[in-house]
Every structure is written in C-alpha cells, then in structure tokens.
Amino acid sequence: MSVEKKDLDWGNLDFSYRKTDYSYVSNYKDGAWDEGCLTADHTIQMSECAGILHYCQEVFEGLKAYTTADGSVVCFRPDMNAQRMADSAARLVMPQFPIERFVDAVKQVVQANLAWVPPHGSGATLYIRPLMFATGDVIGVKPATEYQFRILVTPVGPYFKGGDTAVKLCVSPYDRAAPHGTGNIKAGLNYAMSLKAVTEAHANGYAENLYLDSESRTYVEETGGANVLFVAKDGTLVVPQSHTDSILPSITRRSLVQVAQDLGIAVDERPVEWAEVKSGAFTECGLCGTAAVISPVGEIHEGEDVVVFPAGHETSGPVMAKLRSTLTGIQSGELEDTHGWVCKIC
Numbered sequence: 001m002s003v004e005k006k007d008l009d010w011g012n013l014d015f016s017y018r019k020t021d022y023s024y025v026s027n028y029k030d031g032a033w034d035e036g037c038l039t040a041d042h043t044i045q046m047s048e049c050a051g052i053l054h055y056c057q058e059v060f061e062g063l064k065a066y067t068t069a070d071g072s073v074v075c076f077r078p079d080m081n082a083q084r085m086a087d088s089a090a091r092l093v094m095p096q097f098p099i100e101r102f103v104d105a106v107k108q109v110v111q112a113n114l115a116w117v118p119p120h121g122s123g124a125t126l127y128i129r130p131l132m133f134a135t136g137d138v139i140g141v142k143p144a145t146e147y148q149f150r151i152l153v154t155p156v157g158p159y160f161k162g163g164d165t166a167v168k169l170c171v172s173p174y175d176r177a178a179p180h181g182t183g184n185i186k187a188g189l190n191y192a193m194s195l196k197a198v199t200e201a202h203a204n205g206y207a208e209n210l211y212l213d214s215e216s217r218t219y220v221e222e223t224g225g226a227n228v229l230f231v232a233k234d235g236t237l238v239v240p241q242s243h244t245d246s247i248l249p250s251i252t253r254r255s256l257v258q259v260a261q262d263l264g265i266a267v268d269e270r271p272v273e274w275a276e277v278k279s280g281a282f283t284e285c286g287l288c289g290t291a292a293v294i295s296p297v298g299e300i301h302e303g304e305d306v307v308v309f310p311a312g313h314e315t316s317g318p319v320m321a322k323l324r325s326t327l328t329g330i331q332s333g334e335l336e337d338t339h340g341w342v343c344k345i346c
C-alpha cells in the first residue's frame with residue numbers, strides 16, 4: 001500500500017512535537033478499560049482535581065516506527081515497551097494496559113498516520129509516545145480510580161544532531177533516583193526532578209549528567225535518559241548494574257547485550273564503581289536508548305578531574321560502532337532478525 005507522504009523536510013527534522021492526524025485513546029473506569037479508539041483531538045479535557053495534577057500518577061513509554069529498505073513500516077520490540085509500561089504502572093498503583101492491546105494500539109495509530117512515517121534513508125523516524133495518567137478526582141493522597149491511556153506519534157529527526165560525535169558528560173552533584181525508589185520505572189516524576197540538573201549541565205557545556213547511586217555515591221548508574229555502557233581494555237562490554245534497583249531497564253541496552261553475545265563479545269553485567277572508571281579501566285563509553293541507539297561518550301568530567309575514553313574520544317570506538325551497526329542493521333532489515341525483534345506494521 002502506498003500513501004502520499006506529508007510534505008516535510010524529512011532530512012532536517014529536529015526532536016520536537018508536531019501534531020499528526022490521529023492519536024489513540026482508551027479510558028479506564030469502574031475497573032475496566034473501554035474498547036479504545038483513534039482520535040483526531042490532540043487535547044485533553046479533565047477535572048482540576050485529577051490525580052495526575054496533584055500526586056503525579058503518570059507513566060510513559062517511547063519507541064519508534066520507521067521504514068525499512070524494502071518499504072515496510074515496522075517498529076522494534078513493542079511487547080517489551082508494553083511489559084515495561086505495565087511494570088511502571090504497577091509501581092504507581094495504576095491499572096495495567098494489557099500487553100496485546102498495547103501492541104495492537106501501536107499498530108493502529110501508526111497505520112492511521114502512515115503519511116507521517118519518514119521515508120527510508122532519511123534518518124528520521126515516527127516517534128511513538130504511549131502515556132497513562134490518573135484522570136479521576138483525588139484530594140486525599142491515594143490512587144485514583146480513573147485513568148487515560150493514550151498514544152501520540154510525531155515525526156522526529158535524530159536525537160543527537162551531531163551524528164556520531166562523542167559527547168561530554170559530567171558527574172551530577174544531584175541524585176536521579178532513591179535506592180529502591182522509582183528509578184527503574186518510566187515515570188514522568190523521575191524527569192521532573194532531573195530538569196534542574198540537566199539545565200545546569202547544559203549551561204556548563206555538557207550533553208548530559210552521569211548519576212552515581214544515591215545511597216553510597218560509589219557506583220555508576222546512568223544518565224538522565226539513557227543507560228551507560230563501557231568497553232574494558234580486553235574488549236569486554238561492561239554493563240553497570242544497580243544494587244538498589246535504580247537503573248531504568250533500557251530495551252536498547254538489553255538488546256545490545258544480546259547482540260554482543262551473538263557476536264562473541266564477552267559481556268560483564270555488574271556494579272561498576274566510579275573509581276574504576278576514573279582509574280582508566282575503560283577504553284570506550286556509550287549511552288544507549290531508543291532515540292540514539294548508542295552515542296559515544298568521549299569524556300566524563302567531575303570537577304577538575306577528566307576521564308578520557310581513548311578508543312572513542314571523537315567518534316564511536318570499534319566495539320560500540322560494531323554493536324550499533326549490528327543493531328541498526330537488524331532494525332533496518334539489512335541483517336537477519338534471528339530473535340524476532342522487528343514487528344511489521346504494514
């Protein structure tokens with residue numbers, strides 16, 4: 001099926017919201033989700049007493065749809081996003097939106113907006129943002145009884161404009177997540193409290209903050225919106241783990257770990273001390289997430305101290321480059337998808 005694409009400058013889109021034709025919406029009331037539907041209304045009207053506005057019951061997801069070389073429109077592991085959103089919802093005492101319905105809603109809303117899916121080779125994607133929030137009235141502190149699940153889509157360019165240019169991070173003086181708190185779920189509240197930290201980091205010339213564990217300030221956790229990966233001198237992929245369950249389970253990171261294993265690269269998932277990073281144990285560092293897959297980190301600053309990653313100081317080092325080209329190859333249909341990760345929409 002061919003649709004006439006919207007008249008956009010696909011190669012030069014930035015990462016910002018642009019209204020498309022349809023969103024998907026379903027409401028939860030009296031203990032059940034309604035059947036859900038597409039809507040052309042991109043606004044939400046709700047009570048001034050809605051739980052989201054007072055006690056921040058909101059969770060979200062992020063994935064992308066894109067066009068492969070053969071012209072198919074696909075997305076990547078939407079079932080993983082569905083499961084993570086269900087886990088996030090459970091942590092905030094919100095109802096779970098069923099996994100199969102989530103995947104079906106993603107397909108429906110992308111299909112309804114095919115004219116907005118960027119063409120193959122443009123570097124752009126259709127960003128898919130599922131979200132769920134409390135619409136029911138709450139004045140005393142308790143979970144609401146009514147919710148809305150919604151999916152908006154918007155065409156976006158690459159998250160990092162500079163392409164494969166290594167970025168600088170700084171070790172944040174702030175904490176991202178409390179031990180055994182909500183750092184491992186995708187909730188807007190984790191981002192509200194990170195805005196001051198990221199604004200200051202940007203003002204100081206850094207792309208992002210690197211957060212240490214807030215219990216001991218000893219271990220590396222992640223950045224504000226991406227998991228961190230390292231490559232050791234012997235080529236092992238080292239993946240930071242949290243003692244306190246405060247790292248967000250990135251789907252990109254979990255996919256890259258599998259890709260590394262498939263490629264015969266040793267993988268070591270363990271707590272990583274910041275002191276070990278400072279000692280120069282790692283030759284490459286990268287940030288991973290849906291938007292950028294992996295972007296290289298060239299330096300991490302902590303006050304006057306600078307940690308340099310020699311094999312990836314300007315652009316991606318060899319291990320990160322191999323991991324990225326393999327994962328993007330699977331995503332684009334140029335490499336075999338042995339794990340059944342690519343989900344065809346049409």
Ligand SMILES: *Cc1c(COP(=O)(O)O)cnc(C)c1O
Nearest residue numbers: 225226227248250251252289290
């Ligand atoms: C969304 C997110 C990531 C990346 O997860 P992906 O599933 O790979 O997109 C990493 N860290 C945080 C804090 C996030 O919110």
